[in-house]
Amino acid sequence: MTTLAIDIGGTKLAAAQVGDNLQIVSRRELPTPASHTPQALAGALKSLIQPLLPGAVRIAVASTGIIHQGVLTAINPANLGGLAAFPLVETLSALSGLPCVALNDAQAAALAEFHALRVPVQEMVFITVSTGVGGGLVSGGKLLIGPGGLAGHIGHTQADPHGPRCGCGRIGCVEAIASGRGIAAAASGNLQGLDCKTIFSRAAWGDSQACELVAHSARTLAALIADVKALTDCECAVVGGSVGLAEGYLAQVRGFLAEQPAAFQTPLRAAHYRHDAGLLGAALWAQGVTR
Numbered sequence: 397m398t399t400l401a402i403d404i405g406g407t408k409l410a411a412a413q414v415g416d417n418l419q420i421v422s423r424r425e426l427p428t429p430a431s432h433t434p435q436a437l438a439g440a441l442k443s444l445i446q447p448l449l450p451g452a453v454r455i456a457v458a459s460t461g462i463i464h465q466g467v468l469t470a471i472n473p474a475n476l477g478g479l480a481a482f483p484l485v486e487t488l489s490a491l492s493g494l495p496c497v498a499l500n501d502a503q504a505a506a507l508a509e510f511h512a513l514r515v516p517v518q519e520m521v522f523i524t525v526s527t528g529v530g531g532g533l534v535s536g537g538k539l540l541i542g543p544g545g546l547a548g549h550i551g552h553t554q555a556d557p558h559g560p561r562c563g564c565g566r567i568g569c570v571e572a573i574a575s576g577r578g579i580a581a582a583a584s585g586n587l588q589g590l591d592c593k594t595i596f597s598r599a600a601w602g603d604s605q606a607c608e609l610v611a612h613s614a615r616t617l618a619a620l621i622a623d624v625k626a627l628t629d630c631e632c633a634v635v636g637g638s639v640g641l642a643e644g645y646l647a648q649v650r651g652f653l654a655e656q657p658a659a660f661q662t663p664l665r666a667a668h669y670r671h672d673a674g675l676l677g678a679a680l681w682a683q684g685v686t687r
């Protein structure tokens with residue numbers, strides 16, 4: 397029973413046939429259309445999935461943005477900006493003739509990471525720190541989606557009321573400060589205009605401003621994790637994403653979290669999956685599997 401899983405991100409679209417034991421049989425990628433129009437996205441999805449349709453019995457989509465009743469809305473206009481209300485499930489059902497489910501990509505990744513935990517827990521938070529900051533919550537062993545699809549969007553909780561405006565419209569979100577984009581935007585002087593990856597290499601060489609930018613991100617993330625612990629009593633926090641998994645980053649988050657009172661600390665784990673958590677989590681969701 398092959399699931400055709402699709403991951404819609406701000407820069408690339410991925411699709412794969414996923415078997416019942418979560419094995420990826422074949423995988424394809426295309427760049428996300430730059431125009432971000434509904435027509436361009438529908439066209440790209442069509443050419444992405446067509447070679448993978450034979451043998452598939454269902455479609456499972458993980459997508460950036462808020463997914464509510466199968467409709468995609470971009471929370472941050474910088475990601476998929478033109479897609480105010482893209483009928484994701486309807487479009488893919490029509491293209492394939494197969495049943496289709498869709499959920500947010502970080503929610504899907506949270507489910508995949510929950511499934512991959514070696515020690516089973518009931519309460520878990522997943523946070524991905526890359527260009528943005530995404531999240532997903534598992535409570536009572538179940539992924540939280542929420543009636544409107546917003547559950548777990550913890551990157552848009554407020555870290556600093558005097559902080560920069562976030563792409564979502566709020567002020568001082570964790571995403572606006574801790575994400576790769578936030579780190580790059582805060583750079584000044586000799587680091588101004590550099591991307592986050594370069595700032596991380598400068599930090600590795602000992603540049604003091606770069607070290608402080610990375611530390612500020614890690615400190616902000618640790619405070620978020622303490623807040624989530626207070627909210628959910630999570631038994632662990634799983635951290636992923638290109639920033640989250642960058643060398644030395646998780647150790648810094650762990651150090652800042654250790655400065656919090658003991659009640660607000662929780663074990664931190666590096667994400668098990670680097671690239672396919674969205675695809676696999678969507679497949680798990682479609683299969684109705686949690687653990």
Ligand SMILES: [Zn+2]
Nearest residue numbers: 552562564569
């Ligand atoms: Zn925000």
